[in-house]
Amino acid sequence: MDNLDTQVLDAARRWAAAGHRFALITVACTWGSAPRPPGAWMILRDDGQVQGSVSGGCIEDDLILRAAAGEFTGNAPRLLRYGVTADEAHRFGLPCGGTLELVLEPAPDAALLEQLAQRIATGQLARRRVALASGIVSIEGGCAGDSLQWDGETLVTLHGPAWRLLIIGAGQISRYLASMAQALGYRVYICDPRSEYADGWDVPGSERIAAMPDDAVTELGLDPRSAVVALTHDPKLDDMALLEALKSPAFYVGALGSRTNNSKRRERLLQYFDLSQAEVERLHGPVGLPIGSRTPPEIAVSILAEMTAVKNGQNLPSTATIADPYACQTT
Structure with missing residues (x-):
């Protein structure tokens, strides 16, 4: 869970305490170029206010419109896909034919979000599991070697510590x-x-x-x-x-x-x-x-x-030429 998503969690807790209804959207999987990695969070409040992001902006705009149209009712989590076709990828600003799969939770359990925040605050790793078929969301202990898991039906994300x-x-x-x-x-x-x-x-x-x-x-x-x-x-x-x-x-x-x-x-x-x-x-x-x-x-x-x-597992140059800032300069 990166710093941006920690801010999302904090905002979600504030909104829940103030009595707002909001949806939680998680990036489950990406193909091609995508602005945000799997596991990234966004929350969308009932009055259209947004915290966090799942793309460069175009998908967020579409999510806001769909929420305003009443598409995100109920409580059951569901799967959303963007960029499946070339036309749709272009429409939503996904470069190189990128594709996103998002897990939408129309009304996440505030008590579970609070539990997650408390685990993170005490330095614990936590796994958050969202099962689309049953609609059950759970929090369990995590390990350092854990990673995000997504099989099309169940999303498991790793959270905290930083x-x-x-x-x-x-x-x-x-x-x-x-x-x-x-x-x-x-x-x-x-x-x-x-x-x-x-x-x-x-x-x-x-x-x-x-x-x-x-x-x-x-x-x-x-x-x-x-x-x-x-x-x-x-x-x-x-x-x-x-x-x-x-x-x-x-x-x-x-x-x-x-x-x-x-x-x-x-x-x-x-x-x-x-x-x-x-x-x-x-x-x-x-x-x-x-x-x-x-x-x-x-x-x-x-x-x-x-x-x-x-x-991020990227290849690096075999040699580096970073200057020694304490070395004497010569002309």
């Missing part, structure tokens, strides 16, 4: 990275044992861990929805975090520095620490995609771009 990012180092790059990562739905933690950096950390929404980097990694209990980025540029600190993070199931582990520095880092990790070749090869260093970034915000963008690509 993706997590542990940043080692409270410098300038970290400030931009922490703010941008929260916009992408990450729960951000910062660890820096250097008081001259950590004491001035004031990025809203982030959580500071007062521990050494290796202890911070252990304390968080990293799972496949976790990422670690080491940005102190101090081997004594960065390596402490990396030696634990690379042994964890975290989906992304990166470290700041030039290719030369990262090559030396890999040699250290292999020679002095209990890490295998395969574990060291998991390290993304130089951290970030090669977009010519030099300033702290540009480097933060490159890091999040690479994290997003890894999270």
Whole structure:
């Protein structure tokens, strides 16, 4: 469940508390190009107000019109399809013949939405199951390896907790990275044992861990929805975090520095620490995609771009040329 859909859940709870009737629409499956991924949420209130999205806008407009025409009555969930034909795909702005299957719940159970929110708030993963044939919606415990399931009859979506990012180092790059990562739905933690950096950390929404980097990694209990980025540029600190993070199931582990520095880092990790070749090869260093970034915000963008690509299973360049922001400039 990404940050946008968490906002949808919060809005749904407010609307339910205020006595509004609303429909919940979930993207179940996509073919071709689609603006929103499977599992994305949208809610449509009885007065036409919308929160969230399932496409680039055209399908939302059609859903609003259909709701106003009285099509979404009753309580039973149902399947909606868009873009089945080329003409329909063009009409609804689905590029390259894209197709969407949506599960519509005309009147979702407010108590179950509240239960889901409470599970997420306490750091639990939850699976939300919608059975079209019976109309039964249920909430059950989830596991880190769970994923969305859709067989045309039953939709199972995975919710909470947010993706997590542990940043080692409270410098300038970290400030931009922490703010941008929260916009992408990450729960951000910062660890820096250097008081001259950590004491001035004031990025809203982030959580500071007062521990050494290796202890911070252990304390968080990293799972496949976790990422670690080491940005102190101090081997004594960065390596402490990396030696634990690379042994964890975290989906992304990166470290700041030039290719030369990262090559030396890999040699250290292999020679002095209990890490295998395969574990060291998991390290993304130089951290970030090669977009010519030099300033702290540009480097933060490159890091999040690479994290997003890894999270989404996209192929990445075999080598990176991210500039070392601490390197001396020559003319």
